[in-house]
Amino acid sequence: MPRKIMSAEIDLVPEVSSLSEIYVSSDQSGRYRTLFDEFDHYYGKAPEFVSRSPGRVNLIGEHIDYCYFSVLPMAIEQDIVVLVCTNDSGTINLINSNAKFGPESFVMSAADDDNNIGNVVSIDRSLTTWTNYFKCGLLVAHQYLAIVIKRRHVAPVGMDVLVDGTVPAAAGLSSSAAFICAAALATLRANGVTTVSKEELAKMAIVSERHLGVYSGGMDQSASVFGKRDHALYVQFQPKLKCTPFKFPKTDRPLTFLIANSLVKANKHETAPVNYNLRVVEVSIAAEILAHKYSVAIPQDSGIGMGTLWGFMEAYYKEYEGAGARRGQAWDGEVVEGMRRLHTMTGLARTVFVQTDGYTAAEAAEELGMTVDELHERFLSKTPVRFEKLQLHGRAVHVYEEALRVLQYLRLLLEPGVDSDSDKLFHDLGQLMNQSHESLRGLFNCSCPELDEICAIARRTGSYGSRLTGAGFGGCSVHLVASDKVQEVKDALIENYYRVKFPGIADDALEEALVVSKPGIGSLVYTGGVP
Template structure:
């Protein structure tokens, strides 16, 4: 991870060979547009990809690792520098949707102003710019002429914002002849993106910067951010992934109190309860329970999860609400913490609305999902070729079942897409992202991609969205293979 961001002179080192002709045309067009708009020759090209999470949903804030991969869709920035001023002139290949902007360096203390209350595309560049210049404290950074092309669909759960911020930070480094490692770039991008009001955990930026071609990435957060490249099985025909966005958007401001915020609170309460029953100190996350209780255990990682799940089922009191969970009064008694203290601790900063807390459901999902991440990683490392695809697919399907029935973060549209996909050659189909809408990911083989995409287009999109355009369809469903992370491209 401490290696420098690579300089790559050939597109086949970034993308799968099948994607190179299309990407070559795209790069050449972007370079030509740069010259046309700015009237000068490009000096550098950088890119950083979006990501899809293959397995490990809603367990990162519980302290457990996740397993994403970088995708072909990415953000490319072409640029040149000037010493005549410190202005940034940034244009986008899609100028109608993203108008050209201009701003200036505001000095070491402030760097640049970012109004996070406005949805403004250039704010994401400003994040990367601000993060890098705060680190390097340059007296006079280079003035920049820039042209951006992004193919990661915005709002599709594929981390378009992280890809843009990482590419922007890398552009600033490259333009000013600075030296930075992949790890430093990742850490700066994580913090920098918070300038637009996104409280990022680190998975998105890690996958965008640290991924390697043909590998997934195991990202762990405790005790510190750590990543490991995971080789995906070599099969015949080759494996491939299809990502399908349901186009269902969950309005987080409206739904968070009953969805995301509530799940975070329930997992914290579950951790407190299990720690109490296991005679451990009070903790915040289920990962802390797992680490403390099995500190000196000879059991394997997966055996520990199985054991902890069994104990949890024995510890939880009877549910008197027809499987709806526990009331706040009941949780108060289980934790031996007054109701007001629980409300102050868990339900004040972020609003929570519920009559019941489903601690058993959430515990089962988090512990079984964390175990599936480990099993997925081990299956990849001990690959038996073609037979491993079924193993990985089964784990993905089990993850979706758990997300749907135990964590209750799926939705009818996600379930429909997954069912259609499995009937048309997907080995494993699941939601990817927070859920309640957003994207799905499907494991298949290279020879089946076209059939799978056609089936989802015809049986889902054209039925649910009869007025959808071909352009919107192409954005909604994409085929991809694991691509490399952030890079400086020198082959132009």
């Protein structure tokens, strides 16, 4: 297997007419019949189509996508579906199948002047409401229609919508990204766009949550859109977005990934100033300090208009490293070269950020050769964050080491070795997952006691590797377990975690909390009608 990962051919978001093309592990026909009946009950007509996007589980590569480093997720079968019928009133009517989420209706504006292209709806980010996620998808889709397809003076088409989801909210499985991808795809379809590439859909969805004040990377949306049955994804963001599907190696015992939900809600939007967004700011400031120390210019191309740790790595190698044909060249994805560069970056980060307990604003400003006011103006005024000290050492070291673990993990999956038995392969993969969790806990500070406990129980019972997945601060964990050990690990978690933390928890809640994950298909449009 070549160690340079080649891009998969960019293809179109599919349209399917049979549920068997979507779901393998379960029969979803009853769910769809119920949803079609509900749609008719609410709107007095049948939906014209269903847009659908899945959640995802990330195997390894956490909190590095917004630094533009590659990740290894896979789509799961749990999904968000959006049933749609168009209307001629320019009104969006939103109903959720879950009654705890109230309905909402709003009229879109034309919004086609030069300063307001495609902005058909305003989003109040101060409100925590499920409909804001639909509005994000709606907004980026109309911006795409106005700017890319040049449909600036066409009235936006109204939609009657019913939403249903099986991805647990705030669990680290990207329910918000799945919803936004499904909403954007539904909006395009309703407005006459029947063919859109996966790359285009992913790119518009990647920037969508910024309208809610969250500056996420592109892993969640890419995994949801590009998901392929029985395949994991190697997602690269630089020099361009590339999603390469690959199958797991054949071994005498199949690789099995068990997802365990801690049932601790992890709402990255509500806690962004002290959790998610703060991490985004910290890694960007770390990149700027490294660039200042080594006198290199880095592009201001992050989601918050600052530099990235990827950008510093590339600038450093252009200025200081490389020989012969490689000197001054960007990293082209070759795995061994990438591992070499990331080893170097880790060493630089440890050398520069010697204050392992953090940096005050004044100390960070001094590292950058500027005043505190200049630091706030340039780096801290763009997105609201709160902190006592900026944890620059832990954040930078985690990002570079985690990016290195991704390449090591990928290399093991694609080159397990002729002589490797499943035990050795699983052990090596598991060690990387365990190291990832410890880094997220100790350096990135985004775990929680419940996730740590779940991982410890699973490892004691037979998991080769256990780690949080998603943004952390609660949510889900993922565990590499041999197929013949899955039930034993599940039973141990039920007895030692769920029954202890949540006495009286129902059996159906346990089934939802513990799921054996199988790679599923990505975003699509279903046109098969009532099954």
